[in-house]
Structure formats: structure tokens, C-alpha cells
Amino acid sequence: MSEDEEYDHPSAWGPHDWHHGAPHNSWSPLIMSIGIGIFLFMLAGAFSNGVYDASYVPMVLVGILVVFCGLIIWWRQDMSFDGHYEPRARGVPFKNIQIRKVAMWIFLMSEMMVFTSLFTTYIRYRTGIENCQTIFERGDWVAQGYTVEAGEAINCFEPASALISTSWFHIAPGAINTFALIISSFTIVQALRYAKMPVGTIEEDVRRKKIYRYLGSTWFLACLFLTLKLIEWFVGFTLPDFLAEFNHGHTHIPSLYEEGYLINAEHYHRHDGSWHDPVTGATMLADIRVSASTFYVTTGTHGFHVALGIIGLTYMTFKAWTGGYTPDNAVSIEYFGLYWHFVDLVWVLVFPFFYLY
Amino acid sequence: MGHTIFGKDVYWMNFAGLMILTIIEVAAVGLDLPNDTTLMILVGIGIPKFIMIAAIFMHLWGDEDSGVLTLTALFPAFFILVMILFVGLTHPEAATGLPEWCRPGTYN
Numbered sequence: 001m002s003e004d005e006e007y008d009h010p011s012a013w014g015p016h017d018w019h020h021g022a023p024h025n026s027w028s029p030l031i032m033s034i035g036i037g038i039f040l041f042m043l044a045g046a047f048s049n050g051v052y053d054a055s056y057v058p059m060v061l062v063g064i065l066v067v068f069c070g071l072i073i074w075w076r077q078d079m080s081f082d083g084h085y086e087p088r089a090r091g092v093p094f095k096n097i098q099i100r101k102v103a104m105w106i107f108l109m110s111e112m113m114v115f116t117s118l119f120t121t122y123i124r125y126r127t128g129i130e131n132c133q134t135i136f137e138r139g140d141w142v143a144q145g146y147t148v149e150a151g152e153a154i155n156c157f158e159p160a161s162a163l164i165s166t167s168w169f170h171i172a173p174g175a176i177n178t179f180a181l182i183i184s185s186f187t188i189v190q191a192l193r194y195a196k197m198p199v200g201t202i203e204e205d206v207r208r209k210k211i212y213r214y215l216g217s218t219w220f221l222a223c224l225f226l227t228l229k230l231i232e233w234f235v236g237f238t239l240p241d242f243l244a245e246f247n248h249g250h251t252h253i254p255s256l257y258e259e260g261y262l263i264n265a266e267h268y269h270r271h272d273g274s275w276h277d278p279v280t281g282a283t284m285l286a287d288i289r290v291s292a293s294t295f296y297v298t299t300g301t302h303g304f305h306v307a308l309g310i311i312g313l314t315y316m317t318f319k320a321w322t323g324g325y326t327p328d329n330a331v332s333i334e335y336f337g338l339y340w341h342f343v344d345l346v347w348v349l350v351f352p353f354f355y356l357y
Numbered sequence: 358m359g360h361t362i363f364g365k366d367v368y369w370m371n372f373a374g375l376m377i378l379t380i381i382e383v384a385a386v387g388l389d390l391p392n393d394t395t396l397m398i399l400v401g402i403g404i405p406k407f408i409m410i411a412a413i414f415m416h417l418w419g420d421e422d423s424g425v426l427t428l429t430a431l432f433p434a435f436f437i438l439v440m441i442l443f444v445g446l447t448h449p450e451a452a453t454g455l456p457e458w459c460r461p462g463t464y465n
Binding site: 096127348 | 368372375376379382383385386387392395396399400402403406407410411414415416422425426428429430432433436437440441444445446447
């Protein structure tokens with residue numbers, strides 16, 4: 001077989017000589033699709049009808065493993081990408097724009113629709129279901145028997161912000177996350193800037209260090225984001241004693257889990273005692289499954305996107321560390337950056353409407 | 358993108374602007390204002406933040422292909438408006454509460 005014929009059928013497993021075009025025969029998309037399929041089917045089996053079945057867990061892990069195998073093939077092929085082959089669209093309306101860039105924008109459009117449906121759900125329930133606090137203040141819940149003592153719960157909307165915005169310390173994880181995402185958006189454009197600097201205007205070793213440090217910083221901030229989210233959802237934290245006076249006398253900041261703010265909270269009452277009626281001694285009981293679900297699904301979907309970004313950033317930081325980015329292939333950072341800025345963009349809406357209002 | 362704002366690097370200025378707006382956002386909630394006022398402030402700050410990220414960080418302003426890509430990004434805007442106005446702002450019981458003449462024949 002001649003050399004040219006060999007290049008017409010390059011390895012489906014990478015690495016690849018991009019001077020002869022893109023590796024159209026890559027196994028990566030197929031393997032990743034199979035992996036995602038196994039993962040989702042088995043995950044659905046593990047949590048079927050609200051019952052947890054541990055026998056599905058090994059196959060869930062197999063699904064994740066298969067996805068990672070697909071990712072490794074993709075990365076092996078991308079590691080060899082030096083920017084030599086960057087196809088551009090030939091027809092209107094995207095003439096002369098890189099096809100990958102257009103594809104990324106179309107992907108982001110579909111993502112916009114996903115998040116719009118989540119926001120729409122939130123707006124619909126937030127405006128349509130009466131607020132729990134309003135019902136409590138009206139006071140007729142006692143006569144209607146929606147009390148802890150009677151065990152009957154009233155269906156109402158309890159926004160997460162009712163718990164989160166009660167003190168600066170409750171808001172802190174979400175607020176720090178907001179700043180973390182904005183800073184990470186900045187660090188990634190800085191990585192792109194250094195990658196795009198023409199050869200000769202910057203020493204190559206300085207370029208390499210700048211890019212991997214900025215990408216590494218973005219990775220760190222993304223990890224910080226998810227860590228704080230886990231603290232906010234499941235762990236909580238404790239303040240030093242001298243800060244208690246700024247937190248209504250308490251030193252412990254409970255997680256949403258500790259507060260009982262859960263997607264299956266059909267018998268919920270506030271743990272701080274604020275739904276207590278001093279006259280009758282009764283405490284209001286609420287079914288807040290709808291409000292908790294909209295909160296966790298929306299913020300969880302966003303968090304999932306951050307987690308995907310961390311996986312991508314792990315690879316890109318490694319590639320940058322090996323000196324893999326040059327002005328010729330800097331657009332790869334730009335395309336990932338579009339995704340990352342989109343994640344930031346969604347948080348710009350999630351934070352005020354789910355955490356503050 | 359090699360633009361400047363007030364003679365300063367556009368990315369730095371955008372970053373600083375976003376940080377300041379976020380501080381105002383968090384502070385507004387701490388002021389314990391009426392709900393409607395808080396909502397107006399949050400929307401009033403959220404919109405410029407959204408535009409700043411899209412225009413400058415996502416290069417929808419100032420690049421050769423910014424125009425067509427902005428139109429691409431705005432393509433779902435119609436569907437988003439329909440969803441928010443006609444689904445999001447209707448009552449959760451809107452479907453079950455529809456008058457009889459408005460329901461399909463098979464709807465119970």
C-alpha cells in the first residue's frame with residue numbers, strides 16, 4: 001500500500017496526520033454514544049419507580065468507562081491537531097466561517113432551548129402556585145388543618161431563596177460561585193489571547209506556560225464551583241463563634257438537605273421555626289416537591305454542564321502543558337470558550353432567580 | 358478581538374464591569390427591599406450582564422463574522438418568547454381549567 005493510500009484510510013483510533021484531512025473514520029462518536037446509552041439505561045434501572053436497585057450500579061460504571069474510552073480516542077486524535085486542517089463553510093449564510101464554530105453555535109442554540117424549557121417551568125410554577133410564606137401570613141392554614149400536628153400538607157411554592165437569602169453566609173457559596181464563573185470566563189479568554197499571539201511576538205515557552213496556567217485556573221475555578229455546590233446542597237458548614245452575631249446567633253449553616261428542602265418533601269416545615277403560629281401553637285406543613293424539583297433540576301442541569309466542562313478542561317490543560325496550542329490551532333480554545341461562556345451566561349440567570357429572588 | 362473600551366483592554370473592562378454588577382446584585386438582596394423592587398433590580402442587572410458576556414467574551418461584537426453569528430444565536434429567540442409568554446406565564450392549571458368549547462374532542 002502506498003503512503004497516499006494509507007492516508008486515505010487513516011487510523012480510526014488516532015493519532016492522525018491532519019495534512020491529509022480530518023479523520024472521518026473515527027470510532028470515538030460511536031463508542032461514546034454506546035457508552036452514554038449504557039449509562040442512561042442502567043441509571044434509569046437503578047432508580048426505577050423511586051426504588052434504588054444496586055445491582056445496576058456495575059453497569060452504570062461500565063457505561064462511564066466506555067464513554068471515557070471514546071473520549072481517549074477523540075483526545076488522541078485531537079492531540080495531533082496542529083491547525084493545518086480547519087474546514088470553512090462554502091455556502092451562505094456562513095460562507096468562510098469555520099464549520100466547527102458554526103456547529104458550536106448551533107449546539108449552543110439547542111442548549112438555549114433546554115435551559116429555556118427549565119426556566120419556563122420555573123416561571124410557570126413560581127407565578128401559578130401560591131407562595132408558602134404568603135399562605136402562612138394569611139393564617140387560614142390553621143383552620144384548614146395544614147399543620148404538623150394534623151399531618152396534612154398544603155401545596156405551595158417555597159423558593160430556595162427563602163432559605164438561601166436569609167443571611168450573607170447562606171448566600172456565600174452561590175455568590176462565590178458567581179464570581180468564580182465570571183473569573184473563569186476571563187481566564188479562558190486570556191488563554192485564547194496568548195494562544196493567538198503571532199509567532200515571534202512571544203517566546204514559545206512563555207506562551208506554553210501562560211496557556212496552561214490560564215486553562216488550569218479555569219479548571220480550578222470550575223472544580224471550586226462544584227465543590228461549593230455540594231457544600232450548599234449536602235454538607236453545610238460551620239462559622240467561627242465571632243461570626244454568629246451576623247448570622248442570627250447561629251454558627252452552623254445547614255445544607256439544603258439538612259433543611260429538608262428535597263424533591264420528595266411532601267411534608268415540609270421550616271426548621272428555624274418561622275412557620276410557627278404563637279397563638280395556636282401550630283406549625284404549618286407544606287408540600288414543596290414542585291418548587292424543590294424545579295430548583296434541583298435547573299441548578300443540577302447547570303452543574304452537569306460545569307462537570308462536562310471540567311472533563312474538557314482537564315484534557316485541554318494537559319495539551320497546553322505539552323505545548324500543543326499555537327496560533328494555528330488556538331481556535332480550539334475559542335470553541336471550548338464559547339461553551340464555557342454559555343455556562344456562565346446561564347448562571348447569570350440562574351443565580352438571581354433561583355438564589356436571590 | 359483587539360478592541361478597547363475607554364482606552365483599556367476590552368476583556369479587562371468587561372470582566373471588571375461584570376464583577377461590579379454582580380456585587381450590586383448581591384447587595385440589592387441584602388438591602389431587604391420589597392419583592393417587586395428586588396425583581397426589577399435583578400432583571401435590570403441580569404440583562405446587561407447577559408449582553409456583556411455574549412457580546413465581548415463570546416465575540417458576538419467586533420469580529421468579522423459577529424453579525425451572522427448573532428443572528429444565529431437569536432434564532433431561537435422566537436421560540437423562547439413563545440415558551441415564556443404562552444407557557445411560563447400561564448397558570449399551572451390552565452389546561453385543566455380551559456372552557457369546554459376550547460378543548461379537543463378527546464380531552465377529558
